[in-house]
Amino acid sequence: MGVGAGTRSTAVIGGGASGVLVAAHLARSNRSPQRITIFEPRQNLGAGAAYSTSDPRHLLNTPARSMSAFENQPDDFVEWLSARSVGATPDSYAPRRLYRRYLRDVLDMAVRCAARGTTVEWARTSVESIRPVTEPAGRRCILRTGSAQERRFDSVVLAVGAPEPAALSSLNLPASPRVVTNPWAPGALDQVPADSDVLLIGTGLTAVDVALGLADGIGIRTVHARSRKGLLPAVHTSGGFAEFSGIDFEGVTTARSAVRAFRDAVGDATEAGLDWRNVVSSARSRFPEVWRAMPGSEQQRLLRHAGRRWEVRRHRMSPLVASYVSAMQASGALTLGAGHTESVECYKSDGREVFHVTLASGARRELLKVGSIVDCSGPGTYLQSSSKLTGRLLDDGIVQQHRSGMGISVTEDGVVVTKNAKAEDLLYAIGWCRRGGSFESTAVPELRKQAAQIARHMSESGRERIGVVKDARVAPVESVAS
Numbered sequence: 001m002g003v004g005a006g007t008r009s010t011a012v013i014g015g016g017a018s019g020v021l022v023a024a025h026l027a028r029s030n031r032s033p034q035r036i037t038i039f040e041p042r043q044n045l046g047a048g049a050a051y052s053t054s055d056p057r058h059l060l061n062t063p064a065r066s067m068s069a070f071e072n073q074p075d076d077f078v079e080w081l082s083a084r085s086v087g088a089t090p091d092s093y094a095p096r097r098l099y100r101r102y103l104r105d106v107l108d109m110a111v112r113c114a115a116r117g118t119t120v121e122w123a124r125t126s127v128e129s130i131r132p133v134t135e136p137a138g139r140r141c142i143l144r145t146g147s148a149q150e151r152r153f154d155s156v157v158l159a160v161g162a163p164e165p166a167a168l169s170s171l172n173l174p175a176s177p178r179v180v181t182n183p184w185a186p187g188a189l190d191q192v193p194a195d196s197d198v199l200l201i202g203t204g205l206t207a208v209d210v211a212l213g214l215a216d217g218i219g220i221r222t223v224h225a226r227s228r229k230g231l232l233p234a235v236h237t238s239g240g241f242a243e244f245s246g247i248d249f250e251g252v253t254t255a256r257s258a259v260r261a262f263r264d265a266v267g268d269a270t271e272a273g274l275d276w277r278n279v280v281s282s283a284r285s286r287f288p289e290v291w292r293a294m295p296g297s298e299q300q301r302l303l304r305h306a307g308r309r310w311e312v313r314r315h316r317m318s319p320l321v322a323s324y325v326s327a328m329q330a331s332g333a334l335t336l337g338a339g340h341t342e343s344v345e346c347y348k349s350d351g352r353e354v355f356h357v358t359l360a361s362g363a364r365r366e367l368l369k370v371g372s373i374v375d376c377s378g379p380g381t382y383l384q385s386s387s388k389l390t391g392r393l394l395d396d397g398i399v400q401q402h403r404s405g406m407g408i409s410v411t412e413d414g415v416v417v418t419k420n421a422k423a424e425d426l427l428y429a430i431g432w433c434r435r436g437g438s439f440e441s442t443a444v445p446e447l448r449k450q451a452a453q454i455a456r457h458m459s460e461s462g463r464e465r466i467g468v469v470k471d472a473r474v475a476p477v478e479s480v481a482s
């Protein structure tokens with residue numbers, strides 16, 4: 001590999017957007033040579049759940065101007081896109097497959113500009129376990145990979161994305177490739193039969209994406225999307241990104257007062273000729289501080305009572321995708337409705353499975369007969385997660401569930417907090433698993449900030465601090481209500 005004995009080694013577990021961003025920021029920011037290894041079993045780096053698609057109708061959900069890999073170079077993606085795509089502007093919603101190419105270019109460029117001797121390696125395998133150990137040279141992590149190898153690193157970054165959806169797993173359905181528990185897993189939708197109807201559990205952005213891929217538009221197959229409220233994501237407007245300055249979170253420490261502050265601000269914004277989108281934009285940047293100060297019980301209450309309504313407003317569709325959805329609904333290729341899954345019975349017809357699903361909405365019942373069911377309900381929580389690695393880290397006390405019930409505890413610098421409330425400069429985290437600490441932690445503007453923060457912390461802490469155990473600067477852990 002051509003690196004010296006003093007070279008710091010970092011493992012990045014997960015090569016989706018977060019993993020690539022953190023590797024690129026690490027390579028750019030460190031003046032001494034490093035060895036960075038990205039563990040990612042998928043076919044492409046920088047793809048992950050969001051950017052693996054090759055369907056040109058799968059667009060970014062945010063305009064190009066918010067998608068730069070670097071907060072201090074906000075035009076980076078727009079310039080990259082303009083050089084390749086005719087008519088691209090800062091307001092364009094680019095195809096998502098282009099974004100993974102952008103991330104690869106960002107990584108390649110970062111390696112070219114890195115300190116002499118820095119290498120980035122892609123290990124196309126998963127990581128099954130992480131074991132911190134004390135060795136004569138200091139604290140290290142031993143990683144066991146899916147190919148049964150053991151490898152040692154000075155530091156590790158968890159960039160494993162969101163846990164799988166959990167709506168279907170609670171129904172105890174027979175294992176079948178036609179019961180798709182995670183639509184983002186590579187090849188997950190390949191077994192959905194082309195000639196029978198499909199039920200999507202969920203009506204958010206995931207359901208929209210899956211429907212775009214599955215609705216054939218020629219009437220052979222109907223895609224039914226159902227959720228408790230049957231609400232589609234809201235649609236972006238060009239004026240909706242400006243922040244409404246009148247939101248007042250002063251003294252907000254409870255779920256009820258947070259919802260009231262938001263509602264009041266929407267009223268004021270409407271009077272001022274703006275709309276709720278402008279309030280969402282300002283709440284998105286200002287709310288994390290309020291969230292951090294809330295007790296865990298209030299965080300959980302807020303998620304229970306307002307979480308879904310926030311998601312619908314916060315994660316919006318581009319106008320073009322909204323027009324595709326309307327066209328699918330108009331042609332009958334997609335039906336949308338309210339209803340939660342009450343029961344599922346599985347029959348065989350001509351050797352193939354047919355699922356009879358009863359959906360309930362108040363007193364109303366609906367029976368759908370479909371050849372496949374896809375869970376589009378969005379990420380579950382860590383404890384429900386089927387991720388072997390995170391489950392094991394929780395069991396071993398190497399990570400601790402966040403008091404909100406979402407993700408894990410980390411310090412402000414992204415250092416993981418153990419079950420014993422210790423934070424070691426060994427293990428860092430980026431992305432969805434930090435939602436509990438920062439509320440917003442999945443979109444590129446938050447991810448690039450976290451990536452820069454981790455890179456800065458690692459380069460400041462340097463080799464001499466590797467292995468130092470500090471008390472975590474986080475609030476005391478509360479028990480999580482079931």
Ligand SMILES: Cc1cc2nc3c(=O)[nH]c(=O)nc-3n(C[C@H](O)[C@H](O)[C@H](O)COP(=O)(O)OP(=O)(O)OC[C@H]3O[C@@H](n4cnc5c(N)ncnc54)[C@H](O)[C@@H]3O)c2cc1C
Nearest residue numbers: 014016017018048049050060061062126127161431443444
């Ligand atoms: C459909 C969709 C569209 C989106 N559109 C936008 C958008 O337009 N703008 C925006 O800002 N955000 C968008 N997002 C938000 C999105 O979550 C982030 O932009 C980003 O893709 C998250 O990347 P990630 O790397 O954290 O997670 P993921 O993309 O989930 O990547 C995690 C990776 O870790 C790997 N992994 C997991 N466990 C292991 C293990 N044990 N060993 C090795 N590898 C492992 C997985 O294979 C995966 O590739 C979108 C999300 C989705 C799902």
